[in-house]
Amino acid sequence: MTRRIHTTPSYAATVGIIQVVNEPQTGRDKGGMPQAEKDTLTQIYYPSALRAVRTAENDLGIPTSSRIHVQYMDTLWGAGDPSSSLPSDSAILFDDHNYVGGAVTATHPNAKQADYMWYTCYIDDRLADGDVPKLVGEWSLTVNAEYSSEFDWKNSANTAFYKQWFVAQQRLYERTDGWIFWSWRTQLNDPRWDYSYLVYKGWVPTDAAGLDASAQQDVCKAYFGTQRRTKRW
Template identity: 40%
Template structure:
């Protein structure tokens, strides 16, 4: 339900032409469906009116999924991909290095990019009431900025263009974010490489990241396939202040906010100016919300109106202090306040539970006795991520391979009956 606070913010002059779908710019699929308009969804039979649905207006919030492990493979959620290549690795860098054959690596990954998703996946997203796809991408897709000592697959650009085109055809809003930054912004495989320490936080790698952002901005405004792409994420999940893994996090995050964010912001806007992009057609520039723990991203931004700024908030309840019980999880999410920076999209979340209990029978998502819990918890999270300063969400992730857990796999979750196929039912099934 849209709050009065959000409604008043939307009326502010500097936000009046914001490139957010549905609010100010319509996105219509090749079949003529506006996935951000509830009446259009009813008309085309993509969702049903739920008896007792509260008045939440005709405008649909951002409701989407991530293309996890499509362009940055993570072994924990796509183990069959790397095993199919013949590499026993956690990250793409290590996989390519272990193959010791760049040609084979390129061929293997291109086969993966051709098969992980297809046009029908994006049509299926829209048929389930989703309207947005978040696409994680590594810096190595711009091959000119990859150093000779860095080992990544090549040839990915055309597959990225293809995926974005499929999303456009389905009427989906697209968020593209720099998930794997040069040098790695953390020591986890989601960056594409498992470095002993984060190497992103210096001017050399900031410059390389900005070249990637400039390249992506040019694509968005020059390539018709990208006409429904309206947001660029500057960096995914950088180190957090206070995390014991990162003793230099304070200075690293200070550098990121002081040096990288303003440079990245200016790079994108300068490229748009050079392309004569009208102000109301500029992309949203997304940074990690201050709740992430890397400081306030607005602190050093050059444009104090923060024109077309957006924020990325990740909330994995399994890693919080929520009471580890069915009702405890539901209560936690019902009360969850994602207020921070505005506008925020909860860009990553799932139905995965505390690791100590996730394999217990009374948490098994395939056990019929637990499905009502998971449906209600899914609903509670949706409602939390669609209210206040949170303008919607993208679930992690659309598909997995080898993991066989519907709590991480949207399609499996729908098939298992723990993810709602009619998303508006979240407001009527009595979760909160």
Template identity: 40%
Template sequence: MRLSLLSLLSLATAALAWLPQDRGLFGRYIKRFNSSYTKIRGVNLGSLFIIEPWMASQEWTAMGCGDSKSEFDCVMKLGQDGANAAFKKHWETYITEQDLDTIKAYGLNTIRVPVGYWMVEETVYRDSEHLPQGALPYLDRLVGWAAARNIYVIIDLHGAPGAQEPNQPFTGQFAPEATFFNTYQYNRAYTFLQVMTQRIHTNPAYDTTGMIEVLNEPQRNHGSLISEFYATAYSKIRETESGLGISQDQQLTIQFMDAAWGAGNPNDVLSGKSGIAYDDHRYLKWAPIVHSKTSYISTSCSDSFSNGENVPVIVGEWSLSVDTAIEKNPEFDPSNEANKVWYRQWWAAQVQSYEKGAGWVFWSWNTQLGGDWRWSYKAAVDAGVVPMNPDEARGLAGC
């Protein structure tokens, strides 16, 4: 996820609702997947394969990473062998099979899994890039757990070669500048996307993995992102599927950040292509609105998005966190029972709005922020703020 100002909220008309008989979101035929799902309702597994110290500080400290700003920095601090051991322990324990049971029990049908390009280790420059090794078997294990529970999986390239945003730990490296936006870095990303595409189609553990997002939250103002990277990424994934003999009805859905993100419109090069979805991130915390309880509710109730062409749209990240300047004020104190009633309404207002489109994926499932559950779906349910049944949103929103 990104801790900076979002682009203006789009005022375009709402996206059409996705129906299961449409090609739409769930992509290829997936064994054991429950086709009765008509909306994506999910959670991000943030800080599993790319740790963000702000949201997992206890884990970060226990691993020995100290004041390191990113995984790259921690590997340099611990050395490759020491880092590999520390990260292996993290992957073993941070998200367990019990978490998947709980996700299912809480009425959710989807997980979005942020990963770095270094998951495919052949893409890493070992002489200059310091990143943890050995994560791929743990991804295999995770998606296998999801498949056994009919939970849909979105694989998200969250950390790109060279970093797609500066000074952001979600890229895996706290890089002073984003150096992703050139052909040789794009080529490494294509390798990641092609290796993962082949693995998804040939490894039974990925039976409910139906979507791959080619890049999370790219920096703005890079023309080649659309004309070169997006166009070629789509082609490379489809070429890989063609080489495997995958029919169109079994192809992956390929996801791109929507034009509302502000880094260009993928549809400029993808118009007429099949099996595409768009990702919109809706953090009102950083939106240019009045930051009050009334404004948050009214904004979410009236929120609509998509330009009418870029459909289906999934709100791939959102939360219950409010503007930093007021988040510790008594009127927004998450421990206050009266405030919990308001947060419950705001959760519902966001859900009903995002389901005007294709659905939503909350950021995140698990955090280590003490009693502040505003970034953790699990903690919010456990605190009695979010109901176990997302169907209750319509009656709670008050829109």
């Protein structure tokens, strides 16, 4: 794949990252992930994959400035420390997937809108594992009780929450090196998953300048006022 990217002009102009494994098994999955499996993944497979990419680039004479970034799921994903056996390399990137619904309802099974906002505003930290540089490569506005009246996106009474929660998550993820919403378009026409439908609904800005401006909004203070940060959790 590395050779194909560098020797195909259309790929070389558009592909800058190869991800080694997307969402490997974790301890949260059925059957878990024994430490021995984590060690095999992070201590053997991960450095071998990086070595294969760099060897191909060396063979092609690719300068350091033009090398592909090699991406790994971050430690927060739960499949071990991806950097534990990697050599120093300026073109390594970490991928973070953060679907807040699961994290919130793990401790608050009857979570309300304010619980999601509080978690995003004051609890969540996507840089806690120290894996940098990092992209938040998947996130959404999905909640676990997505069909309840509390979270029915078709009910205009809930629109303000989704708009504010988008900005709260955007601000959180812009502390990293960038973010990608899941997804641009789906067959669901559900703005919690479908960025193009968010745009259509007018829930998010339509250009980069608007997104930059929204990231400057202290939406958490606007939502909670001056409540103590330990009050809800």
